[in-house]
């Protein structure tokens with residue numbers, strides 16, 4: 001598939017925004033369970049605003065993917081069948097609930113905030129499932145058609161969200177900084193494990209569609225001579241990444257390094273040295289790495305329609 | 314239930330692209346139009362088509378076959394492109410089984426194109442909505458046309474009659490008969506889309522001459538072989554009796 005930057009930004013930023021909110025709400029719940037209200041209001045405000053900014057940026061990016069953005073309101077219609085439609089509903093719902101939680105917190109209505117926050121957290125989790133299922137439900141995109149896709153969207157989002165919380169708390173609420181750094185490290189390692197599993201799985205996939213099933217002729221040697229157009233078409237622009245092997249490899253190892261290894265090292269360094277700079281650096285590095293990860297996620301998927309567009313002449 | 318579809322005979326198609334041009338001609342000015350072209354006379358032309366004829370070479374030289382392969386939306390009976398559409402712009406008509414896009418509702422998100430394994434949908438780069446074969450829905454039901462013209466433009470244009478059109482659910486129809494009797498098959502059956510369009514396979518036309526076609530099998534008077542056979546150089550009956 002051709003990785004569209006609008007979708008890469010949408011899914012990555014949105015995932016981080018949801019993760020940041022979940023990180024904040026998790027701490028709030030833990031705090032409440034201990035019978036305390038020790039979260040610094042400034043940290044809560046920054047985390048809520050950060051989460052909304054990330055989700056909002058993702059939402060804005062998504063409009064660039066649409067041919068007719070002015071009709072975007074129509075896209076909530078088919079929630080009974082379409083995961084994309086469900087995402088379109090869950091996304092503003094999450095943002096509204098997260099904003100409500102932040103407002104309640106700011107106004108000091110801590111009990112109310114916990115209730116609204118629970119709803120927002122559920123919406124965030126549902127949104128991960130919707131986003132992941134958009135890709136996982138297309139069964140012939142074999143690289144995506146796996147529960148691992150949903151798990152990865154969830155864990156990668158949580159890891160980057162926790163990194164963001166670690167960075168914010170290092171400045172605004174040092175009491176929680178250590179716990180956040182530990183949680184971010186754990187989530188990053190867990191995400192590395194599941195994303196790594198997906199990489200190994202996809203490397204071993206055998207495509208079920210072949211030139212033989214595509215045109216229905218049983219012969220081991222089928223070679224395309226013409227595709228009906230010499231100058232390319234929607235089919236050649238949308239479904240081929242057009243990147244060289246070397247670029248693909250660079251992106252792959254780049255995201256392994258920047259998405260997982262480096263942030264894990266930075267978070268470990270933050271834990272060891274208690275220097276806020278390390279925690280602050282982990283998030284932007286990881287976000288860049290996860291953008292590369294999402295680019296690779298799209299580029300890696302082999303669409304069966306490509307069998308019909310193998311050569312021009 | 315009716316399921317309109319095309320049956321394409323790969324044994325007959327000569328790859329002349331008449332269906333491609335007549336499809337584009339009809340549909341660019343019809344209800345589905347325009348089918349925009351980008352940079353048509355420039356270095357990197359592209360455009361929106363419902364139907365394309367591709368060519369494949371099967372086998373190893375000298376035992377090769379050139380297969381011309383017209384490809385358009387197959388109007389799947391279980392179309393994966395329809396449920397994924399967030400707006401409901403993509404739908405399958407209950408009445409005749411045609412899969413259509415409502416160009417006034419489509420937001421151009423391209424999700425349906427991702428969800429079609431056959432690459433049958435193309436985004437119109439000018440109108441920014443998804444386009445695909447409509448089976449000429451605006452002419453096949455048009456009662457003001459004579460009955461014989463109520464067929465998709467591609468079917469009417471095909472000079473070799475490689476394209477048949479009809480209801481594959483009606484066992485007596487030309488298309489259902491062709492599928493049944495000439496080994497009609499579906500593309501990529503592995504994904505359970507149940508394409509309505511079918512293809513008829515290439516087949517070798519072998520001319521079988523049996524002994525009894527040359528020598529009368531049933532020869533009661535035993536006359537065959539009694540009279541001397543004229544030499545090949547001698548005038549035949551046609552040469553002497555020319556009136």
Ligand code: SF4
Pocket residue numbers: 385386387388389392393394395412428429430431432433434445506
């Ligand atoms: S061929 Fe593609 S676009 Fe046409 S009905 Fe089937 S899945 Fe949908």
Ligand code: SF4
Pocket residue numbers: 397398399400401402403414418419420421422423424425426442443
């Ligand atoms: S491109 Fe149009 S028809 Fe296709 S899924 Fe999106 S809204 Fe539906």
